[in-house]
Amino acid sequence: xxxxTVYKKKKKVSPKLIGxxxxxxxxxxxxxxxxxxxxxxxxxxxxxxxxGVAWETIIQEWRGNVTKEAIAEAxxxxx
Numbered sequence: 001x002x003x004x005t006v007y008k009k010k011k012k013v014s015p016k017l018i019g020x021x022x023x024x025x026x027x028x029x030x031x032x033x034x035x036x037x038x039x040x041x042x043x044x045x046x047x048x049x050x051x052g053v054a055w056e057t058i059i060q061e062w063r064g065n066v067t068k069e070a071i072a073e074a075x076x077x078x079x
Contacts, residue, residue: 019077021070035074038065042074049075 015025023036033042040062048058055071 019073021073035066035070040066046074046078
């Protein structure tokens with residue numbers, strides 16, 4: 001008697017735009033909000049803002065992968 005293996009196709013879940021610069025994707029960072037095109041968690045950047053780090057410093061630390069507009073959107077959505 002032959003055993004038949006059944007494989008279920010995983011549903012492909014597409015990224016969800018939260019804003020212009022922020023997305024969630026279950027396949028990236030466990031679905032936590034990130035900046036579009038990166039794996040940079042929005043929460044990390046918001047922590048830096050809350051600690052009083054200058055936005056220009058944040059941009060430099062993330063090597064320009066996070067823009068001033070993206071930080072502004074994150075702060076706006078967090079309020």
